[in-house]
Amino acid sequence: MSKTVAQGIVIEHFSLAPMIKRLTLGAPAIARSARPGQFVHVRVGDSYHPLLRRPLSIAEVDREVGNITIIYRVVGQGTALLASLPPGEFVDCMGPLGNGFDMETERPLLVGGGMGLAPLLFLAKALCPKPATVLMGGRTKQELWWRNVFLGVCRSIHVTTDDGSLGRKGFTIDLLPELLENCEYDRIYACGPLRMMQGVAKLAKAQGIPCQISFEDHMACGVGACLSCTCAGTDGKRRKVCSDGPVFWAEEVLDLS
Amino acid sequence: MIAVEIAGIKMKTPVMTASGTFGSGPEYADFVDLNKIGAIVVKGTTLAPRDGNKGRRIAETPAGMLNCIGLENPGVDEFVGRILPGLARYDVPVIVNIAGFTVDEFGELAARLNVPGVAGLEVNVSCPNVKEGGIAWGVDCANVAAAVKAVRRNTKLPVITKLSPNVTDIVSVAKAAEDAGSDAVSLINTLVGMTIDIHRWRPELGNVTGGLSGPAVKPVALRMVWQVARAVKCPVIGMGGIMTAGDAVEFLLAGARAVAVGTANFVNPRASVEIAEGIKDYLVERGLRHVSEIVGKVNDNI
Incomplete structure (x- = not known):
């Protein structure tokens, strides 16, 4: 399981509901190793304001294509900036981070x-x-x-x-x-x-x-x-x-x- | 070209990681080659383990952030017994930031860190987020001198004193540290600030106030480094909002012989190495042979 910093390219980005966005990023290295429960730490822009990354749960992964999908609520300045990114733009992602769910279950x-x-x-x-x-x-x-x-x-x-x-x-x-x-x-x-x-x-x-x-x-x-x-x-x-x-x-x- | 020696600590680059922003190092090993960092200054370590402050611990501010971690750490014995051995496989100097709550505690911390693998001690007299100790030390010259002397008595390791910017005259505090036997001074720690949630009419931070860091503090840090570097003989380690190689060069020109990168690690985990590479490029472009050629060379006789 390797963690990396990747420039994810915006593949799809649309609203699922008011203030809720679904963002699909081409990020093969992260998609390959991500497990359910892990997150990506995302820079929402290149400027110093806002400065910090945003931790966002990984909601879907397509390992074969190399995509990860994030579903997020627009709550502040950072997520508003993220929400404005059209397909083709790049998003700086660190991940996959954290520990995922234990998968030993039948029911x-x-x-x-x-x-x-x-x-x-x-x-x-x-x-x-x-x-x-x-x-x-x-x-x-x-x-x-x-x-x-x-x-x-x-x-x-x-x-x-x-x-x-x-x-x-x-x-x-x-x-x-x-x-x-x-x-x-x-x-x-x-x-x-x-x-x-x-x-x-x-x-x-x-x-x-x-x-x-x-x-x-x-x-x-x-x-x-x-x-x-x-x-x-x-x-x-x-x-x-x-x-x-x-x-x-x-x-x-x-x-x- | 960029290798430096600060108070006897040999570093491959003049770029260190600032205490509290880089854990003890291995946390970042997935993202950056720790062997390429000038020195790692580990998270503030106290005699007893500390849980840190309750409630929310960080808030974002324009071009910066506030933190009020409150010196959460596992205590010096746990550090020496469990964390330090894990750093042995890296070829990088490890400087331990120590925070005492009494003069005796500073002395005791220094004594317990006389172990292989520790390259130096950074005396933290400037944490803004604990009620006793911390900044209460750093705003008073006599207190700073007492803490430094207690450390000095109990160690042969290089001693660096980390200064608080929350003072009227940082030069006098720097001189007090130097006179008390500190081999170097590092500055600045964070500036005390706060944010308020206007919907709830409450401070955003659990500790009400926190320490401001990031690019927003850089001009203040740079001014203080410039003032101190002109007034003391010992090496100055400059820090405060360094995000790029250009920022680092400003601190070097102001008189810092090394710099530390803090908040930038959160934004770019490779910042400490990329900034060192950028300093090298800066020197090459100008036909300079060594980083020492730019230290303190700001032409301020205007």
């Missing part, structure tokens, strides 16, 4: 909220033909355009919305106990808001199902050098989200008692 359940679904998309595709079940949550049905993205890459999709405008009304963790009733899953992967991941991990623990979660944080270096993104491990030792994570076993970093 996986993926639980995601918001942009946390991006790395789970890569995971769902990589797990094929093992049938993944996906549970996704959002505030309203407008946020769940993700459903279309996951169609065809998983066995079944369960949806919750805070307002009940699509699927079950409530949070993912309200529907999760029902999905776990038949003990059908041997692994749960969660990515999204911390409270969601905490709730999912507790339910997984109660059922004795190993659970992995993926963190996000503000990062400068992306390689474990600057210590901007560290968190406390439950064993008292510190963890770096960028290089020890972003994927962790839930009990490694979350208090599940």
Whole structure:
């Protein structure tokens, strides 16, 4: 597995939903070695403002063609600059960085909220033909355009919305106990808001199902050098989200008692 | 052509990596050949392990960034026992940045680092992100002198003192460090700053304030390096917002005998090596034979 700095060429770049962009980059070296859960650290321009790279989850990979795809929300100046890049432009990418998901599963359940679904998309595709079940949550049905993205890459999709405008009304963790009733899953992967991941991990623990979660944080270096993104491990030792994570076993970093 | 010796530390290039921006080195080994770096200055090391500050630790600012890591590190014994051995396979001087909270701690840190593999000590009297120690030392000449003397007493290694720019007169602090036995001074550490989230009416950083680095601080750093280099006899290591070889040359012309690259590592992990190559090109283009020929050569008699 080799990490590199590559000039990815913009192949495709379009909106999936308001303020949500899907960016496909030609970056063969990164595509070859990327695993689900890893991220790329992206420069959004050549100038000093903004200065730092942006850590973005890899959402899809086409190893044969040599492409990686990122799905991101336009949240600030950096992502707005990135969003303006047309096909043919180059994007400076460091990656793939971080540790990915453990793939030892036969019957996986993926639980995601918001942009946390991006790395789970890569995971769902990589797990094929093992049938993944996906549970996704959002505030309203407008946020769940993700459903279309996951169609065809998983066995079944369960949806919750805070307002009940699509699927079950409530949070993912309200529907999760029902999905776990038949003990059908041997692994749960969660990515999204911390409270969601905490709730999912507790339910997984109660059922004795190993659970992995993926963190996000503000990062400068992306390689474990600057210590901007560290968190406390439950064993008292510190963890770096960028290089020890972003994927962790839930009990490694979350208090599940 | 660009090899230099600073306070007895032989370096292949005059470009070092600044403490806190490069881990202990191997973190970047996938991206840059560590053997081609002048020297690696490792993350600030304290006597006891530290978790660092709570909450958000970095914020981006125009042409720069703020950090308030708060000296998170595994402690000096863990560094010596577990991290330092991993650096032995690289042919690069390792300088350990040490941060004490009392005079005795500075002395104790120096004593515990009298081990093979350490090329020098950088006395951190300028961390802006811890409540005691750090900057509290660096703004007072007598405190700086006391810390340097405590280190000096306990080591034969070259001692570099890293100075804070958050002072009225950095020259007097530099002189105090030199008089106390420091073999070199490095400057600048970060400038204290803050940002506010106008939607939440809260500071963005968990520690409220943080240290500003990046290209935004370069003119301030350059001015301070120029002032200090004219006032002390010991070598000056210049840093603060260096992103390009041209930036590094400015510091050399101002009187720095070596430079350190910090925040630039985050943007370009190969920055320290590319800047050294750029300095070489600069010398070749001008028919110069050695980097020392430009040190302090700014013509400021205007």
